[in-house]
Amino acid sequence: MTRPLFSVRDLEKRYGARIGCTGVSFDLYPGEVMGIVGESGSGKSTLLGCLAGHMAPDAGTIAYDGRDVLAMSEPERRRMARTDWAFVHQNPRDGLRLSVSAGGNVGERLMAVGGRNYGKIRDTATDWLGRVEIAADRIDDRPSAFSGGMQQRLQIARNLVTGPRLVFMDEPTGGLDVSVQARLLDLIRGLVRRMGLSAIVVTHDLAVVRLLADRLMVMKGGRVIEAGLTDQVLDDPQHAYTQLLVSSVLQV
Numbered sequence: 001m002t003r004p005l006f007s008v009r010d011l012e013k014r015y016g017a018r019i020g021c022t023g024v025s026f027d028l029y030p031g032e033v034m035g036i037v038g039e040s041g042s043g044k045s046t047l048l049g050c051l052a053g054h055m056a057p058d059a060g061t062i063a064y065d066g067r068d069v070l071a072m073s074e075p076e077r078r079r080m081a082r083t084d085w086a087f088v089h090q091n092p093r094d095g096l097r098l099s100v101s102a103g104g105n106v107g108e109r110l111m112a113v114g115g116r117n118y119g120k121i122r123d124t125a126t127d128w129l130g131r132v133e134i135a136a137d138r139i140d141d142r143p144s145a146f147s148g149g150m151q152q153r154l155q156i157a158r159n160l161v162t163g164p165r166l167v168f169m170d171e172p173t174g175g176l177d178v179s180v181q182a183r184l185l186d187l188i189r190g191l192v193r194r195m196g197l198s199a200i201v202v203t204h205d206l207a208v209v210r211l212l213a214d215r216l217m218v219m220k221g222g223r224v225i226e227a228g229l230t231d232q233v234l235d236d237p238q239h240a241y242t243q244l245l246v247s248s249v250l251q252v
């Protein structure tokens with residue numbers, strides 16, 4: 001059995017007396033995609049923020065590739081986040097530089113990890129635009145001239161170009177038209193599988209986890225109330241809250 005890439009134990013984050021998330025533990029293996037679902041206020045964003053290093057948990061441990069993430073120095077953690085991790089925001093504008101061309105958005109990530117040869121960087125950026133289905137002749141356009149779906153695909157290219165091993169995604173298809181969502185999900189699934197990425201995907205949309213996630217954690221009131229293989233949890237939910245979540249989607 002391979003060892004987990006990412007191990008979390010008893011993670012807790014409080015906002016004063018209010019629980020953000022508590023008692024969260026899981027292992028994520030290489031190439032595995034885990035979904036985190038739950039209604040608004042259930043603690044998904046808080047958990048993702050703690051996992052990705054955007055906020056400090058109050059208790060618990062996080063290990064990445066055998067290393068204690070919370071014990072790392074800030075520069076060490078930032079370097080690892082740049083080379084090994086990626087974060088796809090719900091709003092592509094939070095993950096892109098709007099004043100920089102599409103090619104620049106992808107290329108500057110390569111430069112951040114040591115790329116120096118301009119021709120090579122441009123070639124790689126062009127290749128990545130193609131992989132996310134953006135025509136090569138848009139390379140010099142700014143993302144502000146792109147549709148929401150294109151911006152999201154560009155954000156994905158910017159994040160994956162450096163070959164991370166672990167990708168965090170916060171509602172990656174949120175705020176997009178249903179038809180655009182379907183195409184984007186397909187694209188993400190293809191890239192994640194081909195690159196053998198591990199991913200943690202937060203969403204309130206069960207269709208997203210159904211398509212992307214191998215495993216699922218259901219959150220309520222900051223706690224994980226049910227976890228398991230995606231199909232198992234969605235087809236045979238054990239907890240009353242999960243049953244409600246699943247049946248409310250089926251009724252739509």
Ligand SMILES: Nc1ncnc2c1ncn2[C@@H]1O[C@H](COP(=O)(O)OP(=O)(O)OP(=O)(O)O)[C@@H](O)[C@H]1O
Nearest residue numbers: 015018019020038039040041042043044045046047
């Ligand atoms: N900055 C904050 N200050 C105080 N309480 C907060 C803060 N952020 C979140 N909370 C509280 O922590 C709990 C979990 O919120 P969180 O935003 O993580 O849930 P969520 O599942 O991501 O919701 P949503 O889907 O609406 O983003 C809620 O009770 C929320 O009110």
